[in-house]
Amino acid sequence: MRNREPVDTRDGWARYGWLMGAVWLVFLFYPGRALVRSEAEPWTLALGWAALVAFAATYLAGFVSGMRTPVGESGCLTQGFFWATLACALLTVPAIGWGTTSFIPFLMAYASYLMSRRWHWAVMTAGVAIMVLAVVLAASRGDTPVWSLLWIVLLMAAVNTINTWLITRSVRADELRLELATSEERESVARDVHDLLGHSLTVVKLKAELAARLIDKHPAAARRELDEIVHLTTEALAGVRGTVTGLRAxxxxxxxxxxxxxxxxxxxxxxxxxxxxxxxxxxxxxxxxxxxxxxxxxxxxxxxxxxxxxxxxxxxxxxxxxxxxxxxxxxxxxxxxxxxxxxxxxxxxxxxxxxxxxxxxxxxxxxxxxxxxxxxxxxxxxxxxxx
Incomplete structure (x- = not known):
């Protein structure tokens, strides 16, 4: 992936895009419900609740960081928050066991929208594999398989893959349009400078030749031509400066x-x-x-x-x-x-x-x-x- 300039933090999406992650935190209801129903030891329940709160905090912090990173890239801070959220999810295992799989959709969305495509594929593959394993083990023990969560994970895998592909294509299309617009700007500046200097220098050349012929017999007329040359060169210089100033701005x-x-x-x-x-x-x-x-x-x-x-x-x-x-x-x-x-x-x-x-x-x-x-x-x- 090419290096790009950091996202402008004045942009609304970079500043408030984390709200998208905040909305999805409502689905922490499921691991929360699993903790309420859990009959584990008190210390494991306390650890589970602390991990759930820490998961929500690190998840939001990761979104704030990730929304300020160019699309398709993952900064060290964003990756750090990902590992922190994964650690928080794993800390709930002693309290809710396989209920920890309800964190998988969060981790998949995080990797898909805030990190690189490589992370998207890795986390998506791991998430689907873990869910399939959970269903198989539940069926082998005679328990009710968590089919609903498996379908949710599969659906999210498909949706995230399509969305991130479209986002990446859109970003690349914007980059191409910017390159074309920059090329047009350079061609326009070159054309403006060529037209300006070409005309001015042609007139200056003619007037200089005329002044050279008049300087001996008609010095007053030669002086007028020289004055016009000064005027023309001043205008041409101002035009070039204006063009360069426009390019800089x-x-x-x-x-x-x-x-x-x-x-x-x-x-x-x-x-x-x-x-x-x-x-x-x-x-x-x-x-x-x-x-x-x-x-x-x-x-x-x-x-x-x-x-x-x-x-x-x-x-x-x-x-x-x-x-x-x-x-x-x-x-x-x-x-x-x-x-x-x-x-x-x-x-x-x-x-x-x-x-x-x-x-x-x-x-x-x-x-x-x-x-x-x-x-x-x-x-x-x-x-x-x-x-």
């Missing part, structure tokens, strides 16, 4: 902070609803790019005073209270207005001719998302990215 959380600061510098208030953790890692990268483009367009063209950014599972929306949409429901001079690069050409709507908007649509499409424009609650322009 590719994380959605970082881009939210960068957008808020940029808008504040323009006298625009930005409000955020939701959390960046609502989007997966693969979704965050294109979402950050769209947010960056939207922020740039708002500053340049919207004439807005307020911006609302909403984040929900699979959705990012950015809206302003600027000029808004013209008739027909297409973005006008606000967030996506005619002031965009390339806009205002004869016969072209500014939405279709704006390089920034085309880039936003291309990025959304490459990420498997849909980009849409509408009028939001601030009565300006709303850009929505939806998966």
């Amino acid at each position: 590719e994380g959605l959380s970082e881009q939210l902070a960068a957008s808020s600061a940029a808008l504040a510098s323009g006298g625009i208030t930005m409000k955020v609803r939701g959390s960046a953790n609502a989007l997966s890692a693969a979704q965050s990268l294109p979402a950050a790019w769209v947010l960056r483009e939207a922020t740039t367009n708002i500053l340049r063209h919207a004439g807005a005073s307020r911006v609302l950014v909403e984040l929900a599972p699979g959705t990012l929306s950015v809206e302003d209270d600027g000029v808004g949409l013209p008739g027909g429901g297409l973005p006008g001079a606000g967030l996506t207005g005619a002031g965009l690069p390339g806009a205002g050409l004869p016969g072209e709507h500014p939405v279709e001719s704006g390089n920034g908007l085309r880039g936003m649509r291309e990025r959304a499409s490459a990420a498997g998302a849909e980009l849409s424009f509408s009028s939001g609650e601030l009565h300006g322009t709303k850009v929505s990215l939806t998966w």
